[in-house]
Amino acid sequence: xxxxxxxxxxxxxxxxxxxxxxxxxxxxxxxxxxxxxxxxxxxxxxxxxxxxxxxxxxxxxxxxxxxxxxxxxxxxxxxxxxxxxxxxxxxxxxxxxxxxxxxxxxxxxxxxxxxxxxxxxxxxxxxxxxxxxxxxxxxxxxxxxxxxxxxxxxxxxxxxxx
Amino acid sequence: xxxxxxxxxxxxxxxxxxxxxxxxxxxxxxxxxxxxxxxxxxxxxxxxxxxxxxxxxxxxxxxxxxxxxxxxxxxxxxxxxxxxxxxxxxxxxxxxxxxxxxxxxxxxxxxxxxxx
Numbered sequence: 001x002x003x004x005x006x007x008x009x010x011x012x013x014x015x016x017x018x019x020x021x022x023x024x025x026x027x028x029x030x031x032x033x034x035x036x037x038x039x040x041x042x043x044x045x046x047x048x049x050x051x052x053x054x055x056x057x058x059x060x061x062x063x064x065x066x067x068x069x070x071x072x073x074x075x076x077x078x079x080x081x082x083x084x085x086x087x088x089x090x091x092x093x094x095x096x097x098x099x100x101x102x103x104x105x106x107x108x109x110x111x112x113x114x115x116x117x118x119x120x121x122x123x124x125x126x127x128x129x130x131x132x133x134x135x136x137x138x139x140x141x142x143x144x145x146x147x148x149x150x151x152x153x154x155x156x157x158x159x160x161x162x
Numbered sequence: 163x164x165x166x167x168x169x170x171x172x173x174x175x176x177x178x179x180x181x182x183x184x185x186x187x188x189x190x191x192x193x194x195x196x197x198x199x200x201x202x203x204x205x206x207x208x209x210x211x212x213x214x215x216x217x218x219x220x221x222x223x224x225x226x227x228x229x230x231x232x233x234x235x236x237x238x239x240x241x242x243x244x245x246x247x248x249x250x251x252x253x254x255x256x257x258x259x260x261x262x263x264x265x266x267x268x269x270x271x272x273x274x275x276x277x278x
Contacts, residue, residue, distance in 0.1 A: 032184075
């Protein structure tokens with residue numbers, strides 16, 4: 001199970017008090033079902049650490065978008081390829097780093113946010129995808145990408161305060 | 163994917179049982195939806211009250227479901243949890259669907275009394 005390597009929270013700790021400085025690194029294969037399991041385990045652990053639910057949802061959503069992009073694009077849905085995810089809790093934000101060994105971003109840069117205006121579109125022209133980078137860009141700060149000797153490194157922060 | 167159909171007069175009320183619609187189940191969602199509405203001529207209400215996580219792949223599957231019904235049949239959503247509502251608003255896809263707070267509200271909007 002995904003929560004196997006994660007520390008068990010002690011009972012009775014004040015909310016948020018034990019979370020500061022918490023960090024983990026996870027390695028898993030690039031498959032959608034494994035991404036879901038990882039996100040579920042991470043979310044459960046961070047809830048138990050007392051972090052706010054709404055920000056944890058934001059974290060889960062952004063990680064889902066980022067990791068599924070790695071599965072679908074960097075590794076082109078091959079069903080294999082290593083992903084490394086590091087998450088650490090700091091004062092006021094959660095830092096995330098995602099590393100993969102697949103194809104680089106197109107042109108070596110992060111894709112732009114695509115904004116849709118559904119009211120202007122005919123029903124059959126409605127988008128069934130390409131929502132991801134707008135969500136990632138809207139919900140993170142400090143978003144950085146670099147290609148480093150065949151390795152993709154993406155990092156960002158999720159704010160813990162409004 | 164576990165989706166159940168409850169006929170409510172002219173309305174097909176579809177209950178999504180799992181709590182996630184994400185990239186790992188998006189294709190199964192579309193396939194199951196297609197099977198359920200194949201022989202249904204009326205409006206469809208998708209009950210999402212169990213769903214606490216929707217990512218962009220899941221959203222894409224819900225939009226695909228809307229397109230599958232075509233212009234002739236409506237697709238309403240009901241019971242959006244805060245996380246689902248947030249994704250719908252950020253992507254502006256909330257403009258595509260009539261959205262109701264509950265199944266009862268959705269049925270009432272179509273003039274159908276909820277089951278006793």
